[in-house]
Amino acid sequence: xxxxxxxxxxxxxxxxxxxxCAKEADNFTAEEPIKDxxxxxxxxxxxxxxxxxxxxxxxxxxxxxxxxxxxxxSTDYVDNGKFTIAESDLAAGTFKGALAGELTSGTYDWYAVxxxxxxxxxxxxxxxxxxxxxxxxxxxxxxxxxxxxxxxSGSNYPLFGKASGVAFDKTPAITLSPIASFIxxxxxxxNEEPLTVSNVTFTAPEGSEIVGNYIIKFDTTPLTxxxxxxxxxxxxxxxxxxxxxxxxxxxxxxxxAVKPFATTNGDDIKVSVNGYERTIxxxxxxxxxxxxxxxxxxxxxxxxxxxxxxxxxxxxxVEGDYLIVxxxxxxxxxxxxxxxxxxxxxxxxxxxxxxxxSIVWHIAPSGEYWTIYNEDAAKYAGGNGTKNQGALLDAAxxxxxxxxxxNGVDPTIVNYGNTLSSVNATLRRxxxxxxxxxxxxxxxAPVLYKLDNNADPNPLVTALKSAISDVPAAGVDAxxxxxxxxxxxxxxSDITVTVDGTIVTDATAADGDVLYSVAANTGSAxxxxxxxxxxxxxxxxxxxxxxxxxxxxxxxITWNSTNNSKGVSSYTATxxxxxxxxxxxxxNWNNNNNGWNYVKCGSKSAASxxxxxxxxxxxxxxxxxxxxxxxxxxxxxxxxxxxxxDSNTFGSTEEASFEVGTGEKSVTISSPAANKYYKLEFDCxxxxxxxxxxxxxxxxxxx
Numbered sequence: 001x002x003x004x005x006x007x008x009x010x011x012x013x014x015x016x017x018x019x020x021c022a023k024e025a026d027n028f029t030a031e032e033p034i035k036d037x038x039x040x041x042x043x044x045x046x047x048x049x050x051x052x053x054x055x056x057x058x059x060x061x062x063x064x065x066x067x068x069x070x071x072x073x074s075t076d077y078v079d080n081g082k083f084t085i086a087e088s089d090l091a092a093g094t095f096k097g098a099l100a101g102e103l104t105s106g107t108y109d110w111y112a113v114x115x116x117x118x119x120x121x122x123x124x125x126x127x128x129x130x131x132x133x134x135x136x137x138x139x140x141x142x143x144x145x146x147x148x149x150x151x152x153s154g155s156n157y158p159l160f161g162k163a164s165g166v167a168f169d170k171t172p173a174i175t176l177s178p179i180a181s182f183i184x185x186x187x188x189x190x191n192e193e194p195l196t197v198s199n200v201t202f203t204a205p206e207g208s209e210i211v212g213n214y215i216i217k218f219d220t221t222p223l224t225x226x227x228x229x230x231x232x233x234x235x236x237x238x239x240x241x242x243x244x245x246x247x248x249x250x251x252x253x254x255x256x257a258v259k260p261f262a263t264t265n266g267d268d269i270k271v272s273v274n275g276y277e278r279t280i281x282x283x284x285x286x287x288x289x290x291x292x293x294x295x296x297x298x299x300x301x302x303x304x305x306x307x308x309x310x311x312x313x314x315x316x317x318v319e320g321d322y323l324i325v326x327x328x329x330x331x332x333x334x335x336x337x338x339x340x341x342x343x344x345x346x347x348x349x350x351x352x353x354x355x356x357x358s359i360v361w362h363i364a365p366s367g368e369y370w371t372i373y374n375e376d377a378a379k380y381a382g383g384n385g386t387k388n389q390g391a392l393l394d395a396a397x398x399x400x401x402x403x404x405x406x407n408g409v410d411p412t413i414v415n416y417g418n419t420l421s422s423v424n425a426t427l428r429r430x431x432x433x434x435x436x437x438x439x440x441x442x443x444x445a446p447v448l449y450k451l452d453n454n455a456d457p458n459p460l461v462t463a464l465k466s467a468i469s470d471v472p473a474a475g476v477d478a479x480x481x482x483x484x485x486x487x488x489x490x491x492x493s494d495i496t497v498t499v500d501g502t503i504v505t506d507a508t509a510a511d512g513d514v515l516y517s518v519a520a521n522t523g524s525a526x527x528x529x530x531x532x533x534x535x536x537x538x539x540x541x542x543x544x545x546x547x548x549x550x551x552x553x554x555x556x557i558t559w560n561s562t563n564n565s566k567g568v569s570s571y572t573a574t575x576x577x578x579x580x581x582x583x584x585x586x587x588n589w590n591n592n593n594n595g596w597n598y599v600k601c602g603s604k605s606a607a608s609x610x611x612x613x614x615x616x617x618x619x620x621x622x623x624x625x626x627x628x629x630x631x632x633x634x635x636x637x638x639x640x641x642x643x644x645x646d647s648n649t650f651g652s653t654e655e656a657s658f659e660v661g662t663g664e665k666s667v668t669i670s671s672p673a674a675n676k677y678y679k680l681e682f683d684c685x686x687x688x689x690x691x692x693x694x695x696x697x698x699x700x701x702x703x
Contacts, residue, residue, distance in 0.1 A: 063114070068122070109163070131179075136337075138434045160177065181259070209227050212227060262286065313407065323345065324372075326429035412440070554580075554700065556580050571588055588611070618678065627665050629694065629695060642658070
């Protein structure tokens with residue numbers, strides 16, 4: 001691999017050895033930047049044109065080239081194969097190899113191509129030899145830090161040179177020049193908030209095919225470059241790592257390599273920075289030439305959203321905002337060559353801080369499955385029924401948008417639609433190619449980083465958020481979020497909380513029972529007492545006294561065609577019920593195709609366990625759980641148990657057992673706490689008939 005330093009090594013050929021001469025040459029030539037199209041938003045002022053110089057190449061030991069020669073002016077090309085440079089020859093730029101035959105008197109044309117490929121057998125290249133320019137279309141280019149060009153070297157940035165009419169007894173010198181054209185995006189931060197550039201995208205007019213895999217013929221001027229297969233794209237993507245934040249009006253430069261191409265007057269070129277896209281409506285023809293840099297000035301004046309922190313999440317999957325990360329990249333809401341693209345992320349102490357909306361996925365339940373949605377793109381991640389591919393979908397209704405997710409240290413995310421099609425269905429990242437539905441052993445399994453919007457290191461503050469939002473004031477609409485309240489503790493320390501849970505002034509809690517008075521700053525009639533019992537660690541118990549007629553919180557679950565997610569007619573189905581703002585997952589319950597206002601469990605075919613599990617944590621501290629059993633054959637029911645957990649993964653220790661019988665049955669939770677999951681388990685024997693137990697109501701209450 002080559003790196004950019006202060007000079008370009010010059011290559012010369014002799015009978016058995018390539019040697020350098022003293023001449024040095026620049027790799028790149030700056031040229032006129034793309035200009036403003038008048039009304040258009042990307043401004044490129046010629047007066048601020050940056051002159052690019054000094055971007056030159058230094059060879060590294062082991063670099064290799066293809067070397068060809070022919071009698072001057074002829075097309076009888078001779079393939080000399082591979083010539084390589086050793087550590088001891090770097091200063092002289094000498095490549096060594098073996099000529100295919102002896103040189104006779106006369107003059108010769110010499111051709112050198114980097115990177116070396118054994119498939120290249122002639123200057124007028126056949127289809128077997130292929131070269132990447134920039135990167136493969138389902139990969140990205142990567143720049144480290146602002147203003148760096150060090151990444152513009154290596155096998156994805158090919159070089160070519162020719163020396164003509166060299167006498168057989170003279171040492172020829174071949175200057176290799178870039179085959180790629182280069183785009184410099186000059187970003188100016190126009191916001192008061194600092195801007196850290198993490199991603200730059202340049203999109204050429206449709207059909208330009210500016211990055212990817214190409215066949216190159218070296219016997220034409222300019223070189224003939226044609227795409228190979230489908231691995232080309234109109235979009236060049238640059239990920240930026242370790243970038244320095246830009247203060248207001250500060251500038252940084254970012255570089256992409258592309259295949260030489262041309263645009264015509266009126267074509268649209270799109271450039272985006274961190275997902276903020278602007279369009280150039282060109283008013284003249286432009287040519288992106290090999291070895292030259294075209295400059296685009298980009299004023300970043302979009303509102304910069306505050307960066308958010310996502311933490312490595314190994315708990316059971318719950319609804320929320322996530323990053324899907326493999327190694328040091330996060331899956332992006334963009335598809336290239338039928339794979340999900342990605343952006344580089346910086347992981348510090350198992351946390352990622354970013355404001356890049358293109359990599360944020362909202363994972364939410366959809367019946368017994370999950371959907372993965374990006375709000376910025378308004379698209380769902382999905383499968384398209386083809387192995388090793390992925391797709392962005394407009395709707396979540398199809399099977400391709402449904403996923404099963406088993407989270408943990410080694411999560412598995414499997415596409416339901418691909419599973420039905422019996423093709424690779426596991427979401428993984430395969431090297432630099434991107435994320436897609438691969439086989440379960442291909443590439444790297446992603447992990448999830450979760451944004452916890454309710455995260456708060458102070459358990460007392462968390463308790464106050466919940467308590468305040470649950471106590472309506474007399475004569476005040478409880479849903480008015482503009483009310484602000486001051487809570488005064490025994491030490492006369494004020495804690496200010498809004499109805500929506502925003503903490504203005506933090507507080508420090510001590511163990512034990514402490515009383516806090518509550519008064520409305522708005523003058524509304526709200527007063528009374530809230531008793532907060534703060535236990536050790538992060539466990540908080542809340543007891544809300546009756547204020548302004550408040551009688552506690554409850555959730556009542558009933559079953560009907562409105563509440564049920566689907567109609568089922570068996571005792572082995574999985575579905576959901578949603579009522580009173582709470583969703584529960586139902587397993588092994590029958591609703592007679594929504595024909596009953598109740599559900600039944602238990603099968604005559606085999607023993608079974610029917611469960612009801614809350615889909616999300618209940619924010620209140622539930623004290624009592626009640627069920628209403630309309631009918632039961634007690635001999636066919638082993639037990640009815642309640643489990644309580646911090647996540648939707650439950651242990652084997654039950655919280656309580658219900659009496660098996662008809663009527664309302666209730667259990668009391670010994671240590672009620674907020675933000676818990678609940679599971680009811682009905683253990684049924686094989687019975688003489690289906691449905692030995694009929695359930696018509698389930699209630700969770702804080703009383």
